[in-house]
Amino acid sequence: MEGVEIMGLQSLYDKLAESNYKLTPQRRAILQVLEDNQGEHLSAEQIFFMVRSRLPNIGIATVYRTLELFAGLGLLRKTSFDEGKFRYEFDDVDRHRHHHLVCLQCGKIVEIEEDLLQQLEREVEKKGFQVIDHSLVIYGRCPSCK
Amino acid sequence: MEGVEIMGLQSLYDKLAESNYKLTPQRRAILQVLEDNQGEHLSAEQIFFMVRSRLPNIGIATVYRTLELFAGLGLLRKTSFDEGKFRYEFDDVDRHRHHHLVCLQCGKIVEIEEDLLQQLEREVEKKGFQVIDHSLVIYGRCPSCK
DNA sequence: GTCATTGCAAATTTTTTGCACTGCA
DNA sequence: TGCAGTGCAAAAAATTTGCAATGAC
Numbered sequence: 011m012e013g014v015e016i017m018g019l020q021s022l023y024d025k026l027a028e029s030n031y032k033l034t035p036q037r038r039a040i041l042q043v044l045e046d047n048q049g050e051h052l053s054a055e056q057i058f059f060m061v062r063s064r065l066p067n068i069g070i071a072t073v074y075r076t077l078e079l080f081a082g083l084g085l086l087r088k089t090s091f092d093e094g095k096f097r098y099e100f101d102d103v104d105r106h107r108h109h110h111l112v113c114l115q116c117g118k119i120v121e122i123e124e125d126l127l128q129q130l131e132r133e134v135e136k137k138g139f140q141v142i143d144h145s146l147v148i149y150g151r152c153p154s155c156k
Numbered sequence: 157m158e159g160v161e162i163m164g165l166q167s168l169y170d171k172l173a174e175s176n177y178k179l180t181p182q183r184r185a186i187l188q189v190l191e192d193n194q195g196e197h198l199s200a201e202q203i204f205f206m207v208r209s210r211l212p213n214i215g216i217a218t219v220y221r222t223l224e225l226f227a228g229l230g231l232l233r234k235t236s237f238d239e240g241k242f243r244y245e246f247d248d249v250d251r252h253r254h255h256h257l258v259c260l261q262c263g264k265i266v267e268i269e270e271d272l273l274q275q276l277e278r279e280v281e282k283k284g285f286q287v288i289d290h291s292l293v294i295y296g297r298c299p300s301c302k
Numbered sequence: 303g304t305c306a307t308t309g310c311a312a313a314t315t316t317t318t319t320g321c322a323c324t325g326c327a
Numbered sequence: 328t329g330c331a332g333t334g335c336a337a338a339a340a341a342t343t344t345g346c347a348a349t350g351a352c
Contacts, residue, residue, distance in 0.1 A: 012324075032306065032351055054341080066286060069309045074342060090236035092291070094339060111285050122280065131294070134255050138299035145238075147291045148277070153284035178326055178331065200317080213335045220317060240342075241316060 022085060029083060039064045044086070044100060045092050049111070050088070051097040051119045091119065093148060109145075113152035120152070168231060175229060185210045190232070190246060197235070197243040197256075197265045217275060228287050237265065255292035257299055266298070 022041055026033055043060045044052070052060075058073045076100050080086040087101035091112055097119075109122045131141045168187055189206045192197070198206075204219045223244050226232040233247035237258055242267075245296055255268045277287045 021178070030306095034307065034351070036308070037224070051311060067309070070341095071310080071343075075307085077341095088238070090238045090240075092234070092236045092242075093234075094238070096238075111280065113285075114288060127276070127292075130273070130292075131226060134257065134294060134296075135325095138292070139259075141294055141298040142296040144292065144294040144295075146273075146276075148287055149290060150280075150288040151286040176331095180326070181333065182333075201315095213334070215336095216316095217318075218333060219333080221332085224318095 018119065025085065031079065031083075035071050036061075036065060036068055037076055037079075039068070040073065040080075044098070048100060049121070051091070053095050053097050053101050055095075057098065069155055077145065109149045112149050113155055115116065115150050116152065116155050118152055122148075159291070171229065171231065177229075182207075182211060182214055183222055183225075185214070186219065186226075188228065190244070194246065197237070197245050199243050200242050201241075202265050203244065220290065255294065256298065257294045258282070259296065259298035264298055268294075 023033055023038075025038065031037075032079070039061045042064075044056055046058070054070070054073055054077060057077070058068070058070045061073065077086060077088070081088045081098070081101075084096045084101060088096050088098055089110075090096055091107055111120050111122060113119075115154060127144060127146065131144070135141055161282060163247070169179055169184075169188075170181065177183075186209045193206070200216070200219055200223060203223070204214070206218045207214055207219065223232060223234070227234045227244070227247075230247060231298060232244045232245055234242050236242055237256070240248075245286065250253055257266050257268060258264075259266075279285055
């Protein structure tokens with residue numbers, strides 16, 4: 011349940027450069043917003059409004075294109091919490107995907123670090139399905155809503 | 157991995173009637189399509205096209221309204237598999253939510269019956285989060301794609 | 303200077319809503 | 328026969344695309 015260790019912004023910049031993508035002010039600002047809000051799970055629209063306070067002229071298409079690019083590079087994870095839209099968060103390539111607790115009352119989304127799915131994955135692999143990734147979302151009520 | 161036992165169509169009809177909803181031909185046809193495709197995870201559009209072969213004049217708004225109604229009654233579960241749209245399937249109220257395996261290669265979605273999450277849920281509850289439901293999706297490659 | 307990237311606006315895709323008409327209980 | 332339910336068309340919400348102009352390297 012503790013904070014997530016992610017690579018610094020600098021290494022994110024490096025990773026972009028490695029891939030021959032330009033580090034434009036728009037991309038820098040979007041990365042900055044994501045870093046400033048680690049632990050949140052922001053929608054494209056939320057990111058757009060936050061980035062606009064730095065870059066008032068940015069278009070929402072740029073935000074979408076950038077998020078898509080970052081997700082493709084493995085920098086971000088794009089997840090649906092069954093709300094009809096996507097949310098984005100940093101993705102730590104070294105770590106197994108973490109899981110989420112969604113409070114059905116206040117909507118808060120928090121992370122769980124434990125990975126107790128390995129046994130389940132072994133069962134699944136026994137049946138011939140090669141596991142590449144998984145997504146676990148637990149719905150309920152968070153401590154403060156109880 | 158085996159087929160899901162659900163209540164017969166008749167008890168679904170009863171459940172609708174109990175709730176004072178009318179059993180219109182549209183609703184009947186949508187239920188029928190869902191029953192004919194158990195194990196599939198159909199999108200609203202797929203259901204629309206399938207129902208249209210029985211009721212050519214049905215509107216897609218009716219499909220959406222009906223699916224929303226059924227989901228509200230607990231007859232259906234509405235899930236997002238990170239594709240930007242929802243998919244619907246029968247929901248067995250007596251059974252714990254089952255989980256899904258999504259093949260990243262052919263897109264096939266199959267179900268797993270095992271519920272090995274109870275231990276994880278106990279861990280989560282220890283931390284003060286009341287678990288109401290959960291959703292587990294495992295991504296990988298199915299036996300025939302390997 | 304080049305070409306990837308951007309902003310804008312228009313298009314697409316998915317879902318929802320308003321409203322007059324219809325047909326089920 | 329009343330009012331829930333429907334079809335249609337338009338609106339809304341989320342995302343994508345086309346294109347001329349721009350600016351990072």
